[in-house]
Amino acid sequence: MVNLILEIHKTFESGLGVSPLRYVVGSGTEGFAVVRLTPFYAVIANSTVTVCAQGEFQLYHDGAGVRPTSGDIVYYDVNGSSPVVTYQYILLDNAPTIYNLNPGTGVFGSIFGTCAGGGGPTS
Secondary structure: OHHHHHHHHHHHHOOOOOOOOOEEOOOOEEOOOOOOOEEEEEEEEOOHHHHHHOOOEEEEEOOOOOOOOOOOEEEOOOOOOOEOOOOOEEEEOOOOEEEEEOOOOOEEEEEEEEEOOOOOEOO
């Protein structure tokens, strides 16, 4: 029994992300695989005019890069419990490129178009 406790202790103390389990205090979430989400800033909207004119805020994605790429899921929260749904477009860091966002799943998609210099969409 002592060896088992020592092995468990070593697993948890040997580094962040080593354990396949997590517990988020106050969330009621326990025993799921750890998903490391990456923060980024973006604008989301259902209109290309709106997405080009709004201010950005922090979201999270489950991909490996600094910014999401095609196939990544975009989330509102760092725990990955609330995917960004109901929105069709996303603009990263106020860059000029508008991307599709699956409104049913929050999956980041392909390039839709760009914002023109005056803040309006070009597509």
